Amino acid sequence: MSTDRTYDVVAVREFAVPIEEVWRAWSDPGHVQQWWGPTGFTGIRADLDFQVGGTSLVGMRAPAEFGGQDLYNTWTYHRIERPKLIEFDLRFTDGEGATIDSPPGVPSAVRHVVTFAAVHDALTSMTITEYGYAGEHARDLSKAGLDQCLDKMETLLLKTD
Template identity: 55%
Template structure:
């Protein structure tokens, strides 16, 4: 059985004012405007290309105060074009912003990839809040992962595990692997190069990765994209990547202080194409973080 969402009620104080905003400024089509009598009226409007409409009404005793609706999302293929349209129509908005975690936002830069993470936020005259999100194509659902460990040091010390070469080389790589190289440039826009070496029984091969940083909040948060490269930082051809592993793997590292001068460390990875690829990465990450736990416990 197919279930479709058809109408969302938007609570407003003045139907005429709201109708003018949605129809004239945003370009929503007016499907109908019905007055049952002097006290009762409802207007239905539909965003261009949408299968779901909104409804404005008066006199029907809604229990939502005008302007109380949150979380409405419009999807467009080009967020910058949508922003230009809002500005042209005089709709106040927060500009084009990007997010990596769905909670915090920063102004978009010219070189930002905006698909899925690019937004513009605005409100209607009553204060109902909308987000416009760029999604140019619908990709298959990804398989993400999250691993947490508690380290026996405070966040300022735990931060060194991600920002100082001598620390990174002690934990990077699964059990039995070593890390002979860590060239770090930990700043927003910077790129580090790290190398892990397989044990002799597995061929002793070196594997190189770059970490390109999108957000750096010392002792709190680190966001970067991990790419697969050669020793000179050139990207490996896509066909050489393991099945189900994306070109760049987005990582979010968070550090939270916990009782006893310790740190709760969580590492998230996003976008694996298969559950198998995600599970292999999870196993490797858990072994890396177990090495990090032991590193601080035994220092």
């Protein structure tokens, strides 16, 4: 019996906005800071180097009931095809971007593939796949957090100016 099995997260969302607006949610620091982090967490940093080979540093603050600590990740980009695809590795880091230990069951680099498709002019489908979790529990926790981030993204995208 192999112990090398991994588990992936897949999330699909449709947003009632044009594809460029959904793309901007990933490429604009002000937007990322508003949706990054689960419900109750506050985005505190989004230093984006949004280019192939670039590394972004994003941070969130946990609510008091979860300890109130600051949590950071880097996103190192491997492919960017505007407005169709973003591929990056997420790592857990300190506030300076130095890699720290990942939570149990989470790989040191979580590969993410984000795809975008215009269903029509004002409807965009986005699929996020995260690869390589060591167990179902880590995968399920990540999926729950991702779903909450996407709820925040949807709220951001549907705000009227």
